[in-house]
Amino acid sequence: MKKEKLIVIGxxxxxxxxxxxxxxxxxxWEIIVYxxxxxxxxxxxxxxxxxxxxxxxxxxxxxxxxxDFKKEYNIDAFTGHEVIKVDSSKKQVLVKDLKxxxxxxxxxxxxxxxxxxxxxxxEVPHKDAEGIFGISTLRSGIKVAAYLKKYKPKTAxxxxxxxxxxxxxxxxxxxxLKVSLVDRSEEIMNTLDPDMGALVHTTMKNLGVTIxxxxxxxxxxxxxxxxxxxxxxxKTLPADIVILGMGVSPNTLFLQxxxxxxxxxxxxxxxxxxxTNIKNIWAAGDCALTTHLVSKQPFYIALGTVANKTGxxxxxxxxxxxxxxxxxxxxxxxxxxxxxxxxTGLLEKQIKKLGIDYTATMIKxxxxxxxxPGAKAIYVKLLAEKGTGKLLxxxxxxxxxxxxxxxxxxxxxxxxxxxxxxxxLDLSYAPPFSPVWDPVQVAxxxxxxxx
Amino acid sequence: MKKEKLIVIGxxxxxxxxxxxxxxxxxxWEIIVYxxxxxxxxxxxxxxxxxxxxxxxxxxxxxxxxxDFKKEYNIDAFTGHEVIKVDSSKKQVLVKDLKxxxxxxxxxxxxxxxxxxxxxxxEVPHKDAEGIFGISTLRSGIKVAAYLKKYKPKTAxxxxxxxxxxxxxxxxxxxxLKVSLVDRSEEIMNTLDPDMGALVHTTMKNLGVTIxxxxxxxxxxxxxxxxxxxxxxxKTLPADIVILGMGVSPNTLFLQxxxxxxxxxxxxxxxxxxxTNIKNIWAAGDCALTTHLVSKQPFYIALGTVANKTGxxxxxxxxxxxxxxxxxxxxxxxxxxxxxxxxTGLLEKQIKKLGIDYTATMIKxxxxxxxxPGAKAIYVKLLAEKGTGKLLxxxxxxxxxxxxxxxxxxxxxxxxxxxxxxxxLDLSYAPPFSPVWDPVQVAxxxxxxxx
Numbered sequence: 058m059k060k061e062k063l064i065v066i067g068x069x070x071x072x073x074x075x076x077x078x079x080x081x082x083x084x085x086w087e088i089i090v091y092x093x094x095x096x097x098x099x100x101x102x103x104x105x106x107x108x109x110x111x112x113x114x115x116x117x118x119x120x121x122x123x124x125d126f127k128k129e130y131n132i133d134a135f136t137g138h139e140v141i142k143v144d145s146s147k148k149q150v151l152v153k154d155l156k157x158x159x160x161x162x163x164x165x166x167x168x169x170x171x172x173x174x175x176x177x178x179x180e181v182p183h184k185d186a187e188g189i190f191g192i193s194t195l196r197s198g199i200k201v202a203a204y205l206k207k208y209k210p211k212t213a214x215x216x217x218x219x220x221x222x223x224x225x226x227x228x229x230x231x232x233x234l235k236v237s238l239v240d241r242s243e244e245i246m247n248t249l250d251p252d253m254g255a256l257v258h259t260t261m262k263n264l265g266v267t268i269x270x271x272x273x274x275x276x277x278x279x280x281x282x283x284x285x286x287x288x289x290x291x292k293t294l295p296a297d298i299v300i301l302g303m304g305v306s307p308n309t310l311f312l313q314x315x316x317x318x319x320x321x322x323x324x325x326x327x328x329x330x331x332x333t334n335i336k337n338i339w340a341a342g343d344c345a346l347t348t349h350l351v352s353k354q355p356f357y358i359a360l361g362t363v364a365n366k367t368g369x370x371x372x373x374x375x376x377x378x379x380x381x382x383x384x385x386x387x388x389x390x391x392x393x394x395x396x397x398x399x400x401t402g403l404l405e406k407q408i409k410k411l412g413i414d415y416t417a418t419m420i421k422x423x424x425x426x427x428x429x430p431g432a433k434a435i436y437v438k439l440l441a442e443k444g445t446g447k448l449l450x451x452x453x454x455x456x457x458x459x460x461x462x463x464x465x466x467x468x469x470x471x472x473x474x475x476x477x478x479x480x481x482l483d484l485s486y487a488p489p490f491s492p493v494w495d496p497v498q499v500a501x502x503x504x505x506x507x508x
Numbered sequence: 509m510k511k512e513k514l515i516v517i518g519x520x521x522x523x524x525x526x527x528x529x530x531x532x533x534x535x536x537w538e539i540i541v542y543x544x545x546x547x548x549x550x551x552x553x554x555x556x557x558x559x560x561x562x563x564x565x566x567x568x569x570x571x572x573x574x575x576d577f578k579k580e581y582n583i584d585a586f587t588g589h590e591v592i593k594v595d596s597s598k599k600q601v602l603v604k605d606l607k608x609x610x611x612x613x614x615x616x617x618x619x620x621x622x623x624x625x626x627x628x629x630x631e632v633p634h635k636d637a638e639g640i641f642g643i644s645t646l647r648s649g650i651k652v653a654a655y656l657k658k659y660k661p662k663t664a665x666x667x668x669x670x671x672x673x674x675x676x677x678x679x680x681x682x683x684x685l686k687v688s689l690v691d692r693s694e695e696i697m698n699t700l701d702p703d704m705g706a707l708v709h710t711t712m713k714n715l716g717v718t719i720x721x722x723x724x725x726x727x728x729x730x731x732x733x734x735x736x737x738x739x740x741x742x743k744t745l746p747a748d749i750v751i752l753g754m755g756v757s758p759n760t761l762f763l764q765x766x767x768x769x770x771x772x773x774x775x776x777x778x779x780x781x782x783x784t785n786i787k788n789i790w791a792a793g794d795c796a797l798t799t800h801l802v803s804k805q806p807f808y809i810a811l812g813t814v815a816n817k818t819g820x821x822x823x824x825x826x827x828x829x830x831x832x833x834x835x836x837x838x839x840x841x842x843x844x845x846x847x848x849x850x851x852t853g854l855l856e857k858q859i860k861k862l863g864i865d866y867t868a869t870m871i872k873x874x875x876x877x878x879x880x881p882g883a884k885a886i887y888v889k890l891l892a893e894k895g896t897g898k899l900l901x902x903x904x905x906x907x908x909x910x911x912x913x914x915x916x917x918x919x920x921x922x923x924x925x926x927x928x929x930x931x932x933l934d935l936s937y938a939p940p941f942s943p944v945w946d947p948v949q950v951a952x953x954x955x956x957x958x959x
Binding site for chain 1: 521551553554557562563568569671801811812813814816817833834835836837838839840841842843848850852877879880881909911912913914915916918919920922923925929931932933934935936937938939940941942944945946
């Protein structure tokens with residue numbers, strides 16, 4: 058293969074995984090990374106723990122700095138450089154040096170778009186006021202920490218009760234703030250069915266978070282362009298700091314005039330080899346679209362696991378080998394106070410939308426043998442197709458054993474297992490770790506009778 | 509279906525699960541259970557925790573007493589009754605009332621053999637002396653507890669370094685005894701490959717257990733028929749109490765003159781519907797043979813999960829419906845001190861015996877994101893077929909996250925997944941629960957390069 062020049066846009070999980078993979082395959086290629094922020098290759102998922110103080114410094118979240126990449130991989134990662142345009146016909150990108158405030162065109166043979174996502178915020182008045190933060194980049198996390206230190210805010214409002222919203226609610230409670238949460242849905246955690254979300258709701262409430270449901274963000278109250286409140290369709294909540302937890306949108310605004318095909322929400326449409334519709338251009342991570350293996354439909358999800366995997370697949374294909382990213386089943390987990398909250402597959406509302414005839418059940422059992430000290434309550438909800446008994450989704454909440462137990466259901470979904478298949482699985486058992494029928498099997502046994 | 513009379517031999521997991529299932533299907537059948545000991549339906553796996561004192565009373569290990577079964581299920585469970593002969597041509601069993609020391613014949617329409625297993629001991633001098641205990645029944649557990657109380661033994665010798673041996677070693681250490689362990693193999697835990705067993709060895713040694721490897725039991729030293737030592741081919745170890753942990757053999761001596769087909773080790777040979785070679789006779793639990801889904805060969809394993817599952821399958825078929833037990837992949841887990849020790853699939857020695865060309869790797873990584881407080885070391889060993897990359901087995905040891913993580917590999921084995929399939933799995937990730945690449949995927953990524 059001839060010597061090529063690869064440009065990677067975005068220096069976090071997907072981009073740097075791909076760049077490193079290409080370097081391992083080709084010692085002589087020129088590899089340039091442009092990263093808008095000051096940081097490369099960090100764990101965005103760790104930000105709430107840095108803010109709460111569980112992780113002492115933000116540096117601990119950084120896996121490799123640009124210096125490390127130069128030394129270990131001979132990769133030139135330029136931070137503070139934003140790509141603002143892609144010209145695929147001339148095979149060049151327009152780069153803005155944010156420090157010098159200059160721009161230049163840089164040519165490529167191969168291009169990877171790995172610009173990630175940003176916290177979504179609707180177009181409401183004062184959305185760019187000081188004190189309103191998304192938590193999608195390390196820079197945003199550092200800014201929140203600095204804001205907490207500088208202004209010592211007393212009241213926080215979280216908008217959106219998803220993973221990031223809840224993790225941040227807990228982090229800010231730990232920092233001593235009074236925390237409210239606003240969500241426009243009927244229940245928080247809309248990645249769970251409402252009956253499971255209600256369990257998380259109770260936990261958050263008991264933790265001290267005030268929750269307002271079915272309330273929609275209308276604007277922000279500000280003084281001197283600094284946030285003082287969140288205005289909903291029902292009231293104004295005082296807020297010294299606001300965290301946006303309404304989901305993530307792909308960072309692809311700069312591609313809107315390019316010929317690269319984007320989905321409705323702006324995610325880059327890619328093949329299973331992570332290639333875009335344009336030859337020699339790939340995309341990976343939170344800026345790209347993927348496929349849901351259960352619904353078999355295009356699916357957008359912003360997760361570190363997917364970013365790493367699609368980055369590796371993109372890198373392999375860019376390097377001239379073959380790799381495929383088959384898609385996801387929608388697995389996610391988070392820690393909310395003492396609870397492990399895990400989910401995979403489809404929700405009831407998604408199944409209904411697909412027109413699949415289904416049945417669902419929720420059971421409460423123990424995380425260990427009932428007599429073994431420390432056994433905790435664990436809730437398992439399963440959803441299966443009527444008739445076939447094929448698993449469609451699962452949600453698990455518990456003080457222990459929920460997080461890694463969801464992985465059995467994720468593996469089951471990937472392999473199209475039925476409830477009977479799950480009952481037959483040879484899962485591990487010892488009194489400190491599980492009842493003799495694992496909770497997922499207890500749920501499967503109950504649901505199979507209702508098919 | 510006409511009213512039938514079912515006799516179940518053995519009143520623990522398999523027998524009572526089957527009996528209850530039959531009752532749920534047929535309100536009018538006569539169901540009689542004969543159980544040799546005084547107890548029905550208990551958790552044998554909980555015995556070490558009862559002995560250590562973690563579980564305060566043996567009653568906590570009992571799920572249902574004969575009285576409960578009568579009341580809730582209208583099942584007549586006779587304890588202290590041993591079946592000593594099966595006459596399948598006349599469809600009757602010879603029952604011994606152990607209290608009255610009388611025998612009687614009882615007829616059946618359908619018969620289930622669920623007599624479980626007993627701790628294996630080779631035919632050496634004084635093997636029946638006082639103070640030598642297997643741990644296969646609740647009665648044996650209660651006897652150990654009573655012996656500890658009465659004689660206050662100071663030194664214990666465990667013979668055999670498997671699950672029960674190690675769990676009992678820990679239990680007796682907790683009770684303040686000086687504990688030695690003798691094993692004839694090159695390493696303890698022969699359900700693991702020796703390199704993984706060595707990790708457990710170090711833990712046990714650090715815990716204070718003296719371990720003697722490659723030493724074989726030759727006889728017991730006794731005074732007044734009470735054990736005082738264990739004589740090996742190398743030395744005599746003083747012992748006030750001895751625990752047998754050399755594995756389990758099926759309780760099927762009473763079937764040797766029957767026409768029921770037994771395997772070489774005495775396990776009842778059954779179909780996938782748990783039926784023996786004789787019409788109207790089924791077998792389930794630790795007395796029956798099963799199939800290993802990876803080696804595709806007959807396989808004997810004594811585990812509570814399998815007993816419950818095969819009992820349910822037997823009960824369903826006895827009741828006239830259809831159920832199948834496909835087999836096992838050899839999953840097992842135990843807690844040794846702070847370690848979770850888990851395994852599934854085939855070991856290197858088993859793979860070699862099958863003549864499969866394989867490759868193996870072991871990795872050490874963290875149970876959580878490296879920066880998240882409390883991350884612990886976790887070791888994962890994977891074995892895969894050369895060429896195809898099909899997973900053959902996995903072993904995981906760690907202070908957390910090993911037990912339930914093995915279940916992903918168990919599910920993968922059942923579904924014949926390759927290493928690439930495992931890498932592609934959408935497993936859950938959040939910093940408190942896992943690195944972004946789950947440890948099983950880290951191992952798969954390493955091994956796939958070595959195929």
